[in-house]
Amino acid sequence: MKDESLRDRFNRVRGHCTNMNDMTKQVDEIMANARKIVGAIREKHGVGNDYVPKKDIVGSVPCPVCKKGTMAYSISSYNGHRHAQCSENCFGYYCE
Numbered sequence: 001m002k003d004e005s006l007r008d009r010f011n012r013v014r015g016h017c018t019n020m021n022d023m024t025k026q027v028d029e030i031m032a033n034a035r036k037i038v039g040a041i042r043e044k045h046g047v048g049n050d051y052v053p054k055k056d057i058v059g060s061v062p063c064p065v066c067k068k069g070t071m072a073y074s075i076s077s078y079n080g081h082r083h084a085q086c087s088e089n090c091f092g093y094y095c096e
Contacts, residue, residue, distance in 0.1 A: 036064040037084050037094050052080035066090035
């Protein structure tokens with residue numbers, strides 16, 4: 001199999017997705033949805049990307065991904081990390 005490309009060989013041996021374009025589209029979609037989630041939380045509190053509150057913040061916003069559920073979230077007072085999950089489980093669990 002000399003003519004086999006390195007990517008094809010990797011996919012055959014490891015059993016990965018053979019179409020890298022599909023995988024790239026999935027990653028791009030996930031990242032776009034993650035940006036929507038962070039944007040909705042930042043917009044509600046009017047804070048920047050590096051915001052670390054003095055006390056933990058817990059709240060909810062209408063889900064920016066599916067527009068059906070409610071996105072429950074928290075912002076850590078330790079490091080400002082955000083955690084969120086939609087009631088419809090459209091995105092899974094977001095952790096930053």
